[in-house]
Amino acid sequence: MPTTSLIPPSASLETDSCDTAHAGDPAVLADVAGRLLDDRTVQAVADVFKLLGDPTRVRLVDALSHGERCVCDLAALVKLSESAVSHQLRLLRSARLVRVRRTGRQAFYALDDHHVLGLVHDTRRHVEEGER
Template sequence: MLPDTTILQLVETFKILGDATRIKILCILAQQEMCVCDIAETLAMGQSAISHQLRVLRSARLVKYRREGKAAWYSLDDDHVVDLMKRGLEHVSHT
């Protein structure tokens, strides 16, 4: 059996992944690094809404960012995020 703290971390990760906008952001970032303004434009959403979602994803260590001047460029935190998404897609595509 897993420790309770590990189970709670996994529960929180799945809660965070249970949001369509966050999944869309992760799919976009799986293709390339992007700034908030470009993510917002791609999803036809406001920059503040995207920034909020990115903060949630950062707190779960699913995305990371780097500063370039005043702009923040976001990318997936590591290959585990891609693997997690691929496994989820395989599961929902399985008939």
């Protein structure tokens, strides 16, 4: 069920939207407005998606889905410099999507979030479903 509102989508007659001051049926619109996600949540959600919205970071998450890896192995897997990988891992780490375990001079990164893999898998299924 895509609609949670009790009031039907586009009001009674769909011709009474968008006159002066750009107001649709005020009652319906106010109802929807009251149900919108708050700014903080919207920003937080967008931030997570933005982090996953880069091929390099998707590759890193994908690589880490097979177990923890050190920076230089990750660099080899995603075919980028260790510096570039380190920069990206820092972003993922500051959002707690990955965590580090340091041993000697090596840093082993691992996924630190049971949701992230799910998101990537869902999206993967979605794009594979869409190409036809």
